[in-house]
Amino acid sequence: MTIRLSALLLLLYALGFVLFGVSLDKPAGAERTDAIVVLTGGKGRLERGMAVLKQGRAKRLLVAGADPSVTRADLARRLGPGTLSTLRCCVDLGSESVDTRSNAEEARRWMRRRGYTSLRLVTSDWHMRRAAYEFHQDLPDARIVIDAVETHPSLFTLFAEYNKYLLRRAALWLDI
Template sequence: MIIRTIAAALLLWIAGFMAFALFLPQPAADGITTDGIVVMTGGRGRVERGLAMLADKRAKRLLISGADRRVKPHELAAQFKADRKLIDCCVDLGHESVDTRSNAEEAAGWIARNRYRSIRLVTSDWHMVRGRYDLEAMTPDDLTIVADAVPTEPGLVDLVREYNKYLLRRIAGLIGI
């Protein structure tokens, strides 16, 4: 009985992992506009994608959640070759988060303060499922979240690690942690 239970759990994990790995979220469709953009830092291409969407007038403001405390707006503009005026007017640097869950907390506060009803969430394809799950848990049900995944080429170890983190977050959510 125990062996069958373990085998069934392992098969469920494998099936879930296969679906997770094979159906990574994609970039958002062209032309979609939202009130704001949230970039969860930590991977290549995320900030660039958020800034490009802001420059293309896909939203009014951009939050870069998890930005290093030492980063200044003029340095951000120089590093990403972005218009300094755009950075000064429309980019908020969030310095409070240290992980995905605190990224979501920081973003939820920013969304509430700005009274946004729709946001574009920018993060890596492999990170989008957990990032969106955490953000949805901390924001009103009527908030529209447009997933805008930055394509990557994650390795097997990265995918297994992220899938397990996602499963643990779901379990934590179910038991109220």
């Protein structure tokens, strides 16, 4: 009985991993939101958020989890000419958060200060499921548009992220 139960749990775990890997989120369409929240730590995230902001799909952008030493001028050098004015007018650098969970908390405080009720969440496709879960937990009344940056994650990256996602869900379920 124990062996069968263990085998069933292992099979469910493996099938869940396969489903996780083949159902990564995609970029969002042209839907407007009050805000854009970009989670730091991955290639193409900031560029995607800035492109959406420049297209007028949101009023303001928060870069959640930015290193406190990073300035708008640093980002302008990275993003190229013509971005400094947009960075100055419409981008906030949040340096309060250090992980996905605190990114959601930082975004919640920022959105409440500004009176926003909807956001476009920008992060890597492999990171989106856990990030969206955290944001839905912290901002249950907000309308969240998922806008994943497409990547080609390694098997190791997917495996690590799948386990983080499962552990976070279990921690919330067990109220830890």
